[in-house]
Amino acid sequence: MKTFIRLFIASILMLKPSYASDLVHSQSLTIDYTVSTLKAIFTRKTTFWDGGKRITVFIKPMNSIEHSVFLTNWLGMTKYRYKKLLNINIYSGRNTNVKIVDSDAEMLLALQSTPFAVGYLTDGALVYNIDGEIKLIVVFYE
Amino acid sequence: MNNLKGLLFAMVLTPSLVLAHSHDISTFDIKSYVGFKYFVSSNGGEPIESYPEAGMLLNWEMTENFHTFVQLGLNRDGVEHGLEHLLIYGFTDYSNTITNIPLINTMPFRISVGKLKHEFGLYSDRISNPTTRPGVMPPQAIYWNALTTTLTSGYGFKAEIWLGDFNFGYTMDKYITADKKVESLTWTGVDFIDMDPTFGNHRVINVNWEPDEYDVRMRSSLTSIKLNDDVDTIQMLTIGVEYDNSNWLLSGEVLGVKSKDLSWLADFSDLRYGLSGTIGKMVMDNMQIYFNYNTYLNSHIGDMPGVNDNVTDWSDFNIGTVYEIGDLDMRLEVHRIYGGRLQQPKDWDRTSNSWWLIGTSMTYQF
Numbered sequence: 001m002k003t004f005i006r007l008f009i010a011s012i013l014m015l016k017p018s019y020a021s022d023l024v025h026s027q028s029l030t031i032d033y034t035v036s037t038l039k040a041i042f043t044r045k046t047t048f049w050d051g052g053k054r055i056t057v058f059i060k061p062m063n064s065i066e067h068s069v070f071l072t073n074w075l076g077m078t079k080y081r082y083k084k085l086l087n088i089n090i091y092s093g094r095n096t097n098v099k100i101v102d103s104d105a106e107m108l109l110a111l112q113s114t115p116f117a118v119g120y121l122t123d124g125a126l127v128y129n130i131d132g133e134i135k136l137i138v139v140f141y142e
Numbered sequence: 143m144n145n146l147k148g149l150l151f152a153m154v155l156t157p158s159l160v161l162a163h164s165h166d167i168s169t170f171d172i173k174s175y176v177g178f179k180y181f182v183s184s185n186g187g188e189p190i191e192s193y194p195e196a197g198m199l200l201n202w203e204m205t206e207n208f209h210t211f212v213q214l215g216l217n218r219d220g221v222e223h224g225l226e227h228l229l230i231y232g233f234t235d236y237s238n239t240i241t242n243i244p245l246i247n248t249m250p251f252r253i254s255v256g257k258l259k260h261e262f263g264l265y266s267d268r269i270s271n272p273t274t275r276p277g278v279m280p281p282q283a284i285y286w287n288a289l290t291t292t293l294t295s296g297y298g299f300k301a302e303i304w305l306g307d308f309n310f311g312y313t314m315d316k317y318i319t320a321d322k323k324v325e326s327l328t329w330t331g332v333d334f335i336d337m338d339p340t341f342g343n344h345r346v347i348n349v350n351w352e353p354d355e356y357d358v359r360m361r362s363s364l365t366s367i368k369l370n371d372d373v374d375t376i377q378m379l380t381i382g383v384e385y386d387n388s389n390w391l392l393s394g395e396v397l398g399v400k401s402k403d404l405s406w407l408a409d410f411s412d413l414r415y416g417l418s419g420t421i422g423k424m425v426m427d428n429m430q431i432y433f434n435y436n437t438y439l440n441s442h443i444g445d446m447p448g449v450n451d452n453v454t455d456w457s458d459f460n461i462g463t464v465y466e467i468g469d470l471d472m473r474l475e476v477h478r479i480y481g482g483r484l485q486q487p488k489d490w491d492r493t494s495n496s497w498w499l500i501g502t503s504m505t506y507q508f
Binding site: 034039048 | 203206213237250274352356428466
């Protein structure tokens with residue numbers, strides 16, 4: 001896993017099956033993120049965005065293939081490692097748990113109704129909500 | 143303080159009766175575990191620290207900034223010393239972030255009130271849960287089993303701020319005693335100190351460095367415990383460093399204890415200290431093996447009448463493994479121990495130069 005990844009964030013109000021091609025033409029913001037930042041967010045070590053808003057994390061069921069694929073491709077870790085790190089942050093009483101949804105439809109519904117939430121879709125795209133607007137993130141490894 | 147405990151129970155347990163599914167998208171979440179921990183030793187006597195473990199974590203997001211965490215657990219303290227110890231911790235916190243601060247931009251902070259977890263060493267906030275604690279039995283040179291409740295929890299408040307990767311915290315509370323006789327024996331080796339905790343006689347200052355960019359973290363804490371009005375205050379200083387990535391675990395911890403002269407830079411004549419080092423390796427995705435060496439040295443208590451060096455200076459070399467299948471966590475640990483008063487405070491005068499201890503645990507999470 002490369003240490004740094006460049007994330008292109010595109011603002012779209014509604015996701016369509018062909019969103020990937022839409023993104024190429026609708027990039028409104030480019031930021032740098034690190035794998036370590038995403039690890040911290042998804043394991044609940046970090047629970048605030050830089051602007052001070054609380055992060056809500058949605059994931060697929062722990063034993064699902066989608067979850068394992070996400071962990072491998074984005075965070076570079078196994079589901080055992082992820083569970084260990086998550087449990088450490090949850091059982092220590094530091095932070096609240098992630099929320100689990102079963103499908104992409106549920107994921108989008110949950111994200112749409114939860115400001116400043118983040119999640120992912122089956123094909124690996126990161127999705128999050130900023131100010132009530134759903135954003136899609138596509139990753140390119142350098 | 144009893145009113146506070148009652149309020150916490152009322153706030154948290156009432157909604158738990160109607161919300162019992164952790165997959166719901168709600169502001170309430172429950173995680174549970176059940177298991178058993180068993181030890182057998184070569185030096186006779188009853189098995190050490192063998193008991194069932196079951197627990198439940200209740201996690202309630204009341205608002206964006208107010209949260210309540212409650213962990214209930216059935217463990218040794220709960221079995222032997224009463225229902226109060228079923229509440230491992232239970233507190234409500236307010237957290238927020240101050241923005242637009244020059245140089246550092248943002249500063250998250252948190253204030254917690256209730257039965258708190260203490261910052262002590264690298265792992266004090268993990269050892270009450272069998273799936274997050276190090277090994278089967280955490281290194282006793284640092285995390286004394288007989289003092290687990292005193293070192294890890296108390297009723298009071300805690301304030302924390304984060305500056306970049308640094309976390310600063312201050313805790314003031316009333317510490318918990320599981321068994322006054324056991325606690326006293328563990329501290330001194332002789333049974334004459336009566337512990338009488340009141341609010342404010344336990345305080346902790348902690349400074350942690352836990353960067354997101356690296357798999358390294360460092361924790362330090364200075365704990366002050368006043369046993370009662372007639373006894374000197376005891377201070378405990380911990381410094382720990384851990385490197386934990388997907389393959390390797392390397393950690394080292396130091397514990398210093400002073401009770402006579404609390405000047406840490408001037409007088410070391412009464413200093414007692416513990417050391418612990420661990421090397422772990424993931425040999426499969428779901429299996430880790432580890433080696434740990436920990437030792438506790440006591441330059442002061444050995445001079446007291448009726449206490450000999452065999453029971454005050456001791457060391458423990460142990461090898462263990464953690465294996466996971468789905469939600470099942472299985473562990474096996476083999477110890478070679480010299481001395482060992484701290485592990486068996488009730489039998490502290492039962493000396494044996496060296497002895498074996500085998501520990502195993504099995505825990506299911508749901």
